[in-house]
Amino acid sequence: MNAGETERRPWIVGVSGASGTPYAAAVLRALLAAGEGVDLVVSRASRLTLLDETGISFRDAHWQDDLREWLGRGADGKPGTFAVDVDDVRHWSAGDLAAGPSSGSYPAKGMLIVPASTACVAGVALGLSKDLLQRAASVTLKERRRLVVAVRETPLNGQTLRHLVTLDDAGATVLPASPAFYAEATHIQDLVDFVAGRALDAAGVGHTLYRRWEGELGGGSRPT
Numbered sequence: 001m002n003a004g005e006t007e008r009r010p011w012i013v014g015v016s017g018a019s020g021t022p023y024a025a026a027v028l029r030a031l032l033a034a035g036e037g038v039d040l041v042v043s044r045a046s047r048l049t050l051l052d053e054t055g056i057s058f059r060d061a062h063w064q065d066d067l068r069e070w071l072g073r074g075a076d077g078k079p080g081t082f083a084v085d086v087d088d089v090r091h092w093s094a095g096d097l098a099a100g101p102s103s104g105s106y107p108a109k110g111m112l113i114v115p116a117s118t119a120c121v122a123g124v125a126l127g128l129s130k131d132l133l134q135r136a137a138s139v140t141l142k143e144r145r146r147l148v149v150a151v152r153e154t155p156l157n158g159q160t161l162r163h164l165v166t167l168d169d170a171g172a173t174v175l176p177a178s179p180a181f182y183a184e185a186t187h188i189q190d191l192v193d194f195v196a197g198r199a200l201d202a203a204g205v206g207h208t209l210y211r212r213w214e215g216e217l218g219g220g221s222r223p224t
Contacts, residue, residue: 010037012101012111014133017045018152020115021053022075026196027114030207038089041133063091075192094131101136110146118153118160125163147172148202173202183211
């Protein structure tokens, strides 16, 4: 790095195999809109989910085109809903355990796992580091950086609940993908954006994804 240059400190975004790829897309769009750099890790299982939920094949060799198409879609699947610049995204293959985010010396602000499957939750809680997503999460915890885990599963069994308590004890924020209905939601995108916004709140990233509670009953149904 040359004198006077600012060190890039991205947010790491991990996408696991749980249903809920629109949540990940909303978080990624909002991070980029906020001027944040993003390091993206898309697990092998999540590529199957992405294909099933959007029809998009996420390919390492064409990841920028595939990411642009994915982020351009609304939560209803309609293409071309959003225009997104992905120039400040760096993609790391989930199998690359020598990637930057695998080391604590790699500069990063923190990590969001959106959505987080129960298998991913278990792997991070147990410190398995079986792929880059899990390893990056373990590094985030050991370096005492912010880790937001947006778990997307219902119902939750006792084993998963214990894993979530382990993550909470380790300093992570456990954030169930549970939309609220007071924020003037009129479209599926509004519900997705609420969850994405709460994940960004937990990370300390500013956004305008949803209407906040202002302490007035009926406020969510008022015209803006």
